[in-house]
Amino acid sequence: MATTTCTTNTPKIEEKPKVLVLQRINAYFEGVLSPHFDLIKADESSLPIPAFLSTHCRHIRALLVMAPIGTFGSSLLDQLPSLGLIACTSAGVNHIDVDACRKRSVAVTNAGEMFTPDAADHTVGLLVDVLRRVVMADRYVRNGSWMLIGDYPLGSKVSGKRVGIVGLGSIGSHVAKRLTAFGCPISYFSRAPKPNYPSYTYFPNVLDLARESDVLILSCALTDETRNIINRDVMIALGKDGVIINVGRGALIDEPELVRCLKEGVIGGAGLDVFVNEPEVPEELTHMENVVLSDHRAVTTPESFKNVLELAIANLDAFFSGKPVLSPVSC
Ligand SMILES: O=CC(=O)O
Numbered sequence: 001m002a003t004t005t006c007t008t009n010t011p012k013i014e015e016k017p018k019v020l021v022l023q024r025i026n027a028y029f030e031g032v033l034s035p036h037f038d039l040i041k042a043d044e045s046s047l048p049i050p051a052f053l054s055t056h057c058r059h060i061r062a063l064l065v066m067a068p069i070g071t072f073g074s075s076l077l078d079q080l081p082s083l084g085l086i087a088c089t090s091a092g093v094n095h096i097d098v099d100a101c102r103k104r105s106v107a108v109t110n111a112g113e114m115f116t117p118d119a120a121d122h123t124v125g126l127l128v129d130v131l132r133r134v135v136m137a138d139r140y141v142r143n144g145s146w147m148l149i150g151d152y153p154l155g156s157k158v159s160g161k162r163v164g165i166v167g168l169g170s171i172g173s174h175v176a177k178r179l180t181a182f183g184c185p186i187s188y189f190s191r192a193p194k195p196n197y198p199s200y201t202y203f204p205n206v207l208d209l210a211r212e213s214d215v216l217i218l219s220c221a222l223t224d225e226t227r228n229i230i231n232r233d234v235m236i237a238l239g240k241d242g243v244i245i246n247v248g249r250g251a252l253i254d255e256p257e258l259v260r261c262l263k264e265g266v267i268g269g270a271g272l273d274v275f276v277n278e279p280e281v282p283e284e285l286t287h288m289e290n291v292v293l294s295d296h297r298a299v300t301t302p303e304s305f306k307n308v309l310e311l312a313i314a315n316l317d318a319f320f321s322g323k324p325v326l327s328p329v330s331c
Pocket residue numbers: 068089090091092093111115248299
C-alpha cells in the first residue's frame with residue numbers, strides 16, 4: 001500500500017520583535033506592549049543581570065527603559081553588542097549615557113512632548129499651592145483647627161509674581177504660557193536666548209535671573225552643567241519671600257542647602273516633585289509648612305501614560321522596520 005505524506009499548510013506565526021526590559025514593568029504597560037513585542041524581562045530570570053544579558057541578549061536590538069532610574073552606560077552597551085535602540089518612556093534621559101550611545105550608533109528616544117502639558121499643569125499647581133497654602137489649609141480644616149483656633153494664616157498672591165524659568169524647553173514654555181495668563185511677567189535662563197519668545201526676558205546666568213524673580217521654576221534637563229545649578233548664592237539672590245518649584249530633577253538643586261535655606265528663611269517656600277535620592281525625601285522637608293511635596297508625578301496621568309506608550313511603540317516599530325524613529329534625543 002502506497003504511503004502518503006500528509007502535509008498541512010500551517011500558517012507561519014510571525015515572530016514578534018524582541019525587546020529587552022531590565023526594570024520591573026507594570027501590568028498596564030505590559031498589557032499594552034506585549035501584543036506588539038516579545039518582552040524579554042530580566043526581572044523574571046533567576047540569573048543575575050550580567051549572566052542574563054550574556055545568555056539571552058547577545059542578539060537583542062532594542063531596550064525599553066521605563067523609568068528614569070539607574071544608569072545605562074558603556075558597560076551595559078558592552079554587554080548588548082547588537083543593540084540599536086534605547087526607547088525611553090521618560091522625557092528626561094539623564095540616566096542614559098547618550099554620548100556613549102551616539103558613539104556606538106545606538107539611537108535613544110524619549111517621551112517627546114507627550115508629558116509636556118501635564119508637567120506644566122502640575123508645576124502651576126505646585127506654585128499656586130505653595131503661595132496660597134491649599135494643602136496646608138486643607139490639613140488645618142481636616143484636623144479641626146479652623147474651629148478650635150480660627151483661620152489659617154494667609155498665603156501670598158500668585159497673579160503678577162515675577163517668574164523666572166530655568167530651562168525654557170517644552171515644559172518651561174508651557175509653564176510660561178499658563179503663567180502669562182496669571183499676569184506673571186516671565187524671564188528665563190537657558191543656553192541661548194530664544195527668539196520665539198520676544199516677550200520673555202532672557203538672563204544669561206541664573207544668579208541674575210534669581211535676583212529679578214519672585215519665583216524660580218526648574219524645568220531643565222539634568223546635565224553636568226545644570227547639576228546643583230541652584231546653590232546657596234542663587235537662593236540668597238532669590239530672597240526671603242522667593243519660591244522655588246522643581247519639576248526637573250532633584251539634583252538641579254543642592255538639596256542639603258535647600259533644606260538649610262528653607263529652615264533659615266533665606267527663601268520663602270518650595271514646591272518639589274523631584275528629589276536627589278527618590279523615593280527618599282529629606283525628613284526635615286516633611287515638617288515644613290512652606291513646602292509642598294509630590295512623588296515625582298508631575299508628568300504622569302493615565303492620559304499621558306497612554307500617549308507615551310503609543311509613542312514608544314511607534315518608535316520601536318519604526319526602528320524594527322528601518323524607518324527613522326519619531327522622538328530621537330539629540331545631544
Ligand atoms: O520626570 C519624568 C520624565 O523625565 O519623564
